[in-house]
Amino acid sequence: MKNLSTLVKDIYAALNPLTKGEAIAITDEQIDEFGESIKNALRQWARPGERNSQFNLRMSNIGRPARFLWFDRRSSSEDNTMLESTMIKFLYGHMLEEILILFAKLSGHTVTDEQKQVEVSGVQGHIDCKVDGEVVDIKTASNYAYKKFSEQTLRDDDPFGYIAQLSGYEEAEGTTEGGFLVINKETGQLCLYQPGELDKINVKSKIDSLKKAINSDEKPPLCYQPVPEGKKGNMKLHRNCTYCNFKFDCFEDANNGKGLRVFQYAKGPMYLTRVTAPPKRQEITP
Numbered sequence: 001m002k003n004l005s006t007l008v009k010d011i012y013a014a015l016n017p018l019t020k021g022e023a024i025a026i027t028d029e030q031i032d033e034f035g036e037s038i039k040n041a042l043r044q045w046a047r048p049g050e051r052n053s054q055f056n057l058r059m060s061n062i063g064r065p066a067r068f069l070w071f072d073r074r075s076s077s078e079d080n081t082m083l084e085s086t087m088i089k090f091l092y093g094h095m096l097e098e099i100l101i102l103f104a105k106l107s108g109h110t111v112t113d114e115q116k117q118v119e120v121s122g123v124q125g126h127i128d129c130k131v132d133g134e135v136v137d138i139k140t141a142s143n144y145a146y147k148k149f150s151e152q153t154l155r156d157d158d159p160f161g162y163i164a165q166l167s168g169y170e171e172a173e174g175t176t177e178g179g180f181l182v183i184n185k186e187t188g189q190l191c192l193y194q195p196g197e198l199d200k201i202n203v204k205s206k207i208d209s210l211k212k213a214i215n216s217d218e219k220p221p222l223c224y225q226p227v228p229e230g231k232k233g234n235m236k237l238h239r240n241c242t243y244c245n246f247k248f249d250c251f252e253d254a255n256n257g258k259g260l261r262v263f264q265y266a267k268g269p270m271y272l273t274r275v276t277a278p279p280k281r282q283e284i285t286p
Contacts, residue, residue, distance in 0.1 A: 063161015
């Protein structure tokens, strides 16, 4: 019997004829519907309007650390300027989401409530869809991130708060067995990860605590503590802080008030919060 837990197996089965040079079961209506979904995704990406211009607590960010949200609430549009390459990633992320929804439909599962708006304690969001009555959040992932889903270790390192996001959707919809349908954008592999109840959060309590934290004049505690770099006493940003737009403001007191020091390595910049032995690398002025 098909249910959410068999989704990936059923998708592969539906696509298997292609590996033999045979056609898959897809109707002209499904093809046209998919085309419209792609056009809508492109329109939304190309015309962001005002929705990105001001901070709002949303389902998609309730799992973020309070300190990140504190800075985000006080940031200007210049602080949140994104690279063109990031916008390209957003576009193919939207496209892949529509492809996976199509695959779910082709596999014989019931797909409903696409982009349905939901709300808990005044915080809104949009679910990607429901499959067989359960909330499904679709993610595109790098090799590194994909392993967290496929090996079910996301709960141990979830910097973007995906489990909290899913918890919020389920709280709003009154469901409990939802999960993530994930595609490895480097290999095309799929997996389904359904977090256990113990991994999920108390959504209403989380929202209440975040509202208090981000409206306070006092900065919340650090999201992640610095980690050792080498054996000479230097300390660097935690991996999850290196991509943050607010790292320089967040660590303005680092290095005895001088702020982060940045050194160029072959794999990219390294952000040091304490320098006791300067690396033999070019130092970059932020």
